[in-house]
């Protein structure tokens with residue numbers, strides 16, 4: 040478990056992070072969400088000591104990060120950046136093997152782990168000997184992820200990891216990652232300013248403004264249980280889509296007619312959004328009456 044306790048950081052006398060506290064459970068994904076300059080990246084960088092807080096403490100499984108050897112601490116935390124952070128003069132294979140080489144892994148183990156990551160991250164194995172500039176944006180980001188994951192760190196820090204990608208690639212990488220067992224087991228802190236991305240990835244979301252936490256909670260609680268004016272305004276433009284993505288079809292059982300529920304081709308656990316999307320994609324309606332579904336959704340919200 041990762042705990043931040045009353046963390047403060049100033050740059051040139053100005054507070055960038057102002058008394059932040061939160062905990063991230065093992066296996067949980069916490070997303071720091073907020074506009075540019077609200078202190079998300081600084082918060083993330085303090086976790087692996089790329090920045091030092093002015094006050095407060097950060098604990099990893101009960102031990103202050105200050106008491107770790109800094110190299111050892113960073114090796115235990117994968118770090119993924121928006122611009123992938125690959126070394127331009129290293130091949131893909133050399134980039135991914137950087138930390139395993141520092142840890143004196145034998146060549147065979149590195150190759151085996153690399154092969155398995157190529158498969159999991161949908162990377163074409165023929166790019167192994169290419170240099171980053173010869174790759175597409177999506178491939179570079181996948182290589183960046185492979186590099187962060189190869190040593191199986193317990194903690195993964197991700198700073199706008201999909202920010203440089205087009206929206207289609209971004210959505211597909213997000214879906215792939217969320218499906219990976221390696222990913223689900225980790226303690227993850229991810230930074231983004233993209234509201235949809237936060238809602239797609241997070242177990243809990245920490246909305247920040249001017250170095251402070253405005254609200255920290257599940258996507259549901261941010262949408263349906265927020266009295267915070269900043270949070271309301273921040274989610275305003277995308278609220279309907281977020282709500283449709285957050286409410287599960289199973290939750291509408293009590294408000295939809297039984298025959299609608301019985302005759303529809305949805306899978307339990309799908310969000311209302313996914314059911315609508317599937318229905319549109321299939322061409323012939325898999326749900327008998329989409330209007331009925333929307334009616335049910337709005338009456339559920341009341």
Ligand SMILES: Nc1ncnc2c1ncn2[C@@H]1O[C@H](COP(=O)(O)OP(=O)(O)OP(=O)(O)O)[C@@H](O)[C@H]1O
Pocket residue numbers: 050051055073074075076077078079080081082232
């Ligand atoms: N090394 C630094 N020196 C001086 N000021 C800094 C430094 N790093 C960050 N800041 C300032 O601290 C504040 C918070 O920056 P930070 O990068 O953490 O915000 P952010 O929410 O991640 O924004 P963005 O999404 O634009 O990266 C900003 O006002 C920024 O200008």
